[in-house]
Every structure is written in structure tokens, then in C-alpha cells.
Amino acid sequence: MSASRHIVAKTSASASFSGAAVAGGVLLLAAAIVLIQLGMDQSAKMLLSATAIAATLVYWRLPALSARSPDAEQIDPLTGLTNRRYFHDAGQGMIESVRRRHRGIALMLVDIDRFRAIAGSLGHETGDLLLRHVAKTIRDEAPSDAIVARFEGDCFGCLIPFDPRGRDRVERLAERLAIRLGQPVRLAEQELTPRAAIALTRIDDGTATIDRLVRQADLALIAAKARNDGKPLWFVPAMEEAMAERNAIITDLRAALAQGDIQPRFEAQVDLGTARLTGFEVSGHWEHPSLGTMTAERFMPVAEACGLSGEVSLSLMRQAMAAARDWDPSITLSIPLAASQFQDAWLAQKIIKTLTECGFPAHRLEIEITENALFANLALAQSIVISLKNQGIALALDAFGRGYSSLAHLRALPFDRVRIDPNFIRNMASDPDCCAIVTAIVHLGDSLHLPVAAKGVRDLDIEMRLRDIGCSHGQGALYGPPLDLAQVRQMLAEKRLLAGTTASAPTSPRLAG
Template sequence: MDESTAYEPARNGRRGTRATPISLVTMAAVALCVVVLGAVIVGVVRNGPAAAEPLVWPLIAALLLNLAVMVAGRRRHRNVTRQLRLQLDSTEGARRLSPKDPLTGFLNRRALVEEGTTMLQEAAQRQLAVAMLMIDLDRFKTINDLHGHGTGDVLLARVAAEISNELPPVSLAARVGGDEFACLFVFNPADPNTVQRVAERLVSRLTRPLDLGGTSLHVSASIGIAHSDQERTTVEALIRASDIAMYAAKEAGRNRFSWFDPDMARALHARHELETALRAAIPAGQIVPHFEQQMDLNTGQLLGFEVLARWNHPLHGQISPDRFIPIAEQTGMIADLSQTLMRQAFLAARDWDPALTISINVSAVQLRDAWLPQKIIKLLLETGFPAHRLEIEITERALFENLALAQSIIGSLKNQGISVALDDFGTGYSSLGHLRAMPFDRIKIERSFVQVIAEDQDSAALVGAVASVGASLNLPVTAEGIEDLATEARMRALGCARGQGYLYGRPADAANTRRLLAERRLLGAGSAASDAERRLAG
């Protein structure tokens, strides 16, 4: 910066304070008004009202002059405001038209599309291809929240510099989002490893800690890669494809790169269709409860049921919960889905034998809601289902996302007489200390361990250890996934009190479950009588 540039604002400031004709007239008018009005006041005070008569006309003239100055000032204010607005508009327009991102010096999205189009055309003429790398920083929001947006901006500028150092000499780099960057460069399609090496270097370089003025920050990046071909001949098409691949890299665990595959686009489209259908299915009542039997392994007595969600799609039939439950959790629909499922299950089971219980899972997303116990209790009151017949299942992994809140929720449920079970025990990070601290009523062993117990000694040892832990803490253990008599006998020998699985029947809808209970005389007295009346009427 030279001296003239450095001091230019100071010179501009001095020019802004120079007196103008309008300002001189204004000051003179105000001074005249003050002098005349002061003379009037002094004369009246000393000699009475008669002394003010000679000064009336000068006072009127001063007032009129001030009024004229006010009118002129108002016009001047409007003109200055209009000029400032025009200047601001032109500045904003210039900023929008600028091809560069002011923070990183990279191209903006519009400039990337324009210059990238030229790059694509030139590459096609030379029988070469263009690679697009979409780079997104992992958990950048956390850095902004912890260190502030100023530090976040410094980090983005530093990341941009790191990216520039790893790109080929002839390349385009753009900032296309808050923490998202896109890079374009030409490569020989016969040697795609060239692109992969660039991506590997970027992933490696961005995992190194960055020193930002004494603050050392760790950041990583997920990268999606796409290249031009017969289907992707435009920059926008490359952006879409690389963006899809980038999200695939994030879902695979972050801090890695992923090549675009057409199956990714098809899977994304299918997922979007499923999400749209699910939004309509929940209020339409297409998500219904199915009931899986839970048996006493020592007596063979039916103790209750676990409630499972099933989707009866009007066109596609049964849709597996493995497909729609993750979508419901990711989109926040899981709360409405769970509420709908609980209401239907409570209404279906309220007139069963009073000794039968039902178990319902709540997800990790629901455990973030401090009002979850109140919502469940409200449903119990509305449906008339007794709280002591309900068991809420919480998975081990969900428990430790927010241990303090989970403890509060479990305590509230227990205070209302609702039982709580720790589901999928053995798949997470529970310890004996956690089990003692949490007032669980039951432990459930994940079905994957139970189903391979005959072939896998490690699974057998784990199941035995869990059963021992349950016995030491006076917590009954339920084994899921029992499919044959040999597994049932093994679970019984290991000390499991309850079992559930296909050995006892497939999960059934409310109507078929009701028939099963009627056959076993496990419906309430009033319910059995009403069923008999319906059969006679039929």
C-alpha cells in the first residue's frame, strides 16, 4: 500500500467537512433567529410587552428565513438519500457481478459455471475429460459454534489456500457454499488415477491440524468426484453428480472421497420418493403396529408383545422398516410415526388380558425431546391403556447420546409406572456403572448374537456374560431372534427369562393377534363377550 492510498480516506474526510453555501445560509438564519428572539425576551423582561413591538417584524423575517432553510434542507436530504441509495445499489450490483468470492479469492458459482463451460469445450476438442471435485468440510458448524464465525472465516480462507496447493496448475476452484468448495481440472480419461491422487492428497492435507493465530483446529473433508462423459456434458450436471458422491462419502463415515456412480442418483431418487410417500403415509394410517410374542422360557406362557412398525403401502405392499425408519429419523418424522403407532397399539391392546404387556421402541431422536414422557402419558390417558402394562425400550447407543437427558426421561417414565428396558445390549458402550445408575427393569440381547450362538463361541460367551450381569443386578434378560428349539434351550440354560422370535410365530397385525388371544382365552371379559356377540350377529 503506498502513502497516497493509505491516506486517501483522511483526505476524503476533510473534503466532507468543508463549508457549503447551504450550510452558511443555515447557520446565518439560525443565528439571526436566536439574536432577534433573545432581544425580544430581554426587552419584555426589562420593559414589559410594549418593548417587543419594534422587534416583531425582524422576528417574523427570521422565522420565515428559518422555514425556507428547513424546506431547502428537506429537499437536500432527499437528494442525498437518493444518491446514497444509488451508490449502494451500484456497489451491491458490482459485488454480485464480481467473479470472485471475497473471503477466499476463489471463483463464485456463477463464474465457475461460465469458465467451466469453456474448460469443458476445450477439453472435448482435445479428447480429454474434466473432473469435478466437490469438497465439503466435516462438522464445520461445530467450529463456528465453539470458536465464532470470525475464526470460521479465517479457517475457510486457510482451507482454500490448502486446496489451491494441491490442485493441478491448470484448474478452477470455487466456493459454492458456506463450507463447500468445487474444483475443476482437465485429465486424460485413460488415466483416472490422476484424479484419485489429487483427491487422496486433499483428504490427507485437510486432516492436518491448522494453526490459526495460536489456535490449533482439526478439520476434515468429504469429497465427491465426478467426471465429464456422454451423460454429464455441463458444469451443472457435474456439480449435481459430485454433490451426490460427496454425500455418499459423508454417509460412509466422512474424511474420505467417493466416485459418483449412477446407482447413487437412482438410490437418491428412490429415497426421495419414499420420503414423500412416508409423509403422506403417517397421517393416512398406513403405518400400523404388528405384535411379536414374548414368551416365558421356563413355563412357555405368553407374557406380552413387542410392537413393530409395518408399512402397508397401497401400491408397493409391505415396506420393510429397515427402509423407512432411518428416513423417519433423519427427517424428524419419527416422533409423529411413533405417536401414531403407540396410539394404535394402545387402542388395540387395552382390552386384552390385564397380565399382558406391550413393549415399544423409542429412537435416539425421540430421546432428545425432554417432553417425551409427557407425550407418552398423554396418549395413555387418551386411550385408557394402563401405564403398568407398557414397557419402553431404549437402545444402548441411543442412551449415551445424551446420558443426562436420558436419565431424566427414564426417571419420569418410571415415576408413572412405565417399565423401561435396555434394548440391543452388547452393541454399544454400557458398563456396570451405567446399568446401576439407570433404573432399568430388563435387558434385551440383540438378535444377531442369539442367532449365531451355536456357531460362534464369542457370541455364546457374550450372551452368557449378559445373562450373568442381569442376574447380578436382578434384571431379567430377554433374548431376541429365537428361531428354533435348540436356541431356545440354550437361552434357557444361560439364564434368559424371556424370549421372542419366529419360533413363536411371525409378528401379526392387530386383527390376527386378537384372534390368537381369543383362541387362548386371553381377552378381557368384556372384550370376549363383545367378540361373541359380533360372531352371533354375523
């Protein structure tokens, strides 16, 4: 049954149920009056009790079925779901109904990950098929008393009444959807693994309005997208403050780029066998006028969400390359790129152009790519990577082990190195499972002839463990904090690692700080 037919059927069922309930109530009352007139008081009392119970059941069930039937202009023609206008009006009516019955109400928003990139690269027909697939999946999983709508684009809403004592019903629904929408699906001869960002909010204190629920769910959806792990996320009040910060970042980001306020920081990368400095990972640093010091972890998710991550990355790349031209030729630069950048068909050309303009050797550049960048369009990612590799640029799979790692991902692209998720490294000493995972990843790298590097090395004990299991490189607090341009240049001068100087022998694994 299509979604639109489901709505019509549901409305028809509501009308039938309402008519039957009224007719049944009239008949029961008439029968009770007859019994009283015949002197059968006890039987009349029993019948009146049954009538009261039936009326109570109708009171609880009827509001969920009595939503006004949507007009033709309130049906989304692509998916057959209702549209946002109907959702708003019918949703407010549902809120008022459940409030009278002391029930709770939850709103779930579902947004398809990187939908525009998928539709842009595979065609709008494939995009439409994906929207229909998501709409059907939500409608199939949603309870019969829920209101499901397509808000706009690739965003869907689902309003769900629930018993306040059984709120886990909503959470289980969201988790099922996350799993189903994360499964590969074949559409228009293309196999996709779309994934979705899912946000939830609930109000069970009788003060809900549809506008308040939508605003809260929107905030949670932004956070879910930034977290990018595919897991449902509930709204919390702290997200209001995060939104204020996000708005300030969005407002000032473009001007900061133009003025050169976002500057590179350099985190040392070390050969664990020799303690020799081999390169730096480049990240961003921004002294915001009102928010203070911000690292890339704080502002880059916002930059990615508003389409500026590519400009930020290229700006940092350009500054780092210009500074590193007279460093020792053995020192490399590793540049992490956002997943959304790998949906830009011109990415390779932009990087190669930056290399040429800066006069920086391609073999000293390493691009870091996360597994998330592979999901939306593996074919495009492969094309970009091959173009970069043809220029002599190295490729590292970053944050390996986070979420969706597999041997297939390592074989999909010609990686030169694997970097283990720092969360595993930090917990190696206290968590035997983390230690076992790191060991397994290193052995996997050995079998594939891929060097494995560790991020998040904090102390000598972890460094020793990594060295013992065969991990080739490390970076983290043990080797000093991220350095600005002046600091890294001073360190390189002291180590005689500027061009034209003779490198000194390493004396300690700790390079700075």
C-alpha cells in the first residue's frame, strides 16, 4: 500500500470507527433504559458500566484516528506522505489530544546523509528513488497513530504519541530506522549505502507546541549531522547554546578566511622505531573575537555543514605548504579533508593547483581521508584519489576503526598508510579490548604491507606498547602540543631540519613541550 493510500485508508478507518462508536453507544444506552423500565436494575447497571468502559476506550483511541483528512495540496506528490503544512496543523491537533489524555509526544526528524551529492553525481532520478525508499521505510516502521511527513528536500518528520512510562518505544523505532536506512540498497542500477542523521525530541509535561518540538529536533539534527556516526540523537538543552555558537561561527567564518584569521597548527609525527621526526599533521586554529580560541574540532563541522570546509582546508594547505618549502625534504605534511570534499569532482584539480602555486613537492604531501568519505560515492572518491596518486601525493585512511571499518575499505583505494582512531590508543593501557583491537589493526596492516600510525599517544607506556606490536609511527601529546608557524620553525632550526642544515641525531622521543 502506498503512503498516500495509507493516509486515505487511515482516514476512512477513522470515520468508520467514529460512526460505529456513536451508534454503539446509542444502542447500549437505549438497552439500559429498557432494562430499567422492566425492573432489571442489576442488568441495567452492568450494561451502563460496560458503556462507560467502552466510552473510555473510544476517548483514548478516537483522537489518534480523527485527524482531518489531508487535502490534495497537502500530499507530497513524490513520496505520497503528507507535507509540512499538514504536519504542522494535524500535529498541533495531536498534541492537544494527547495532552488531555496525559500522554507524551515525540518528534523524530530523519535527514539523508549527503543527499545532494548523491543526486548530483548519480542523477535526480536516483535521488527521487532514494527519497521514496526512505519515505516507505519510515512509514513501514512508524506506528499506526504516528503522523509522517516529508518536510522538504531530504528531511522527513514523524510525530509519535506514546505512554510516558514507555518512552523506549520511540528510541527503539529510531534505532531500527538507523539500521534499515544504513543497509545497502540498489536503485536505478546503482548500489547505495545512504545512511541518515536521526534526531529526536520529546515533551511529556503538557507544554508542547509543534513549533517548539520542530525547533528542538532541528537543533538535535544539526548535532547528529556533526557527530556523523549514524546513531539517533536526543535533544538536550545545551544544544541551544551550541546553536548560538554555531550561528556566530557561520556569520564570521567567511570573513575570517578572507582576512587570514584561520591559521595552521602543526602536530608532530614520529617514527616510533627511531624517534625521528617525519612530518606534521596540519589542523586549523582560529582566535574568534567573541568565542575565543577555537581548534578545528570545534569549527570544522560547522564549516562542513555550511559548505565552507573545502575553502578552509585549501587555505590551511596553502599556508602550510608556503611555510614548509625550505624545511628538510624528509619532512611531510598530512592534510585531513572533510568527507564532503570528496563529493567535489574538482577536488584533485584544486589540490594540484595549490601544489603548483606554492611550489611544494607532491611526494611530501599526504591527504587523509576518513571512511565516511567513501560511503556516498565510492566511484567519485576513487577517481579523485587516482588523480592525486598520479601526481605522487600519498593517501592515508584516517581514524581507522571508527564505525564502519572493513578490509573492503582498505582494498577499495590505494592507501599508503592507516591511522588508528585515537580513542583506541588513549584507552590501550586501561582497556584490554582496545589493546587487542590496536594489535589486530597493526597485524592487518602488516598483512597488507601498509604502515600503521597511531594518533593520541600520550605517554611513554603507550608508545612502548605500540612499538612492541609493530606500529610504525605515532603522534600525540607525548611529542608536544600543536605548534604555530613560528614555533615549528624554531623547533626545526634547533634540530637542523631546515634546508641547508645537517640534521641532528634524535635524543628523545619528545620533540617539543
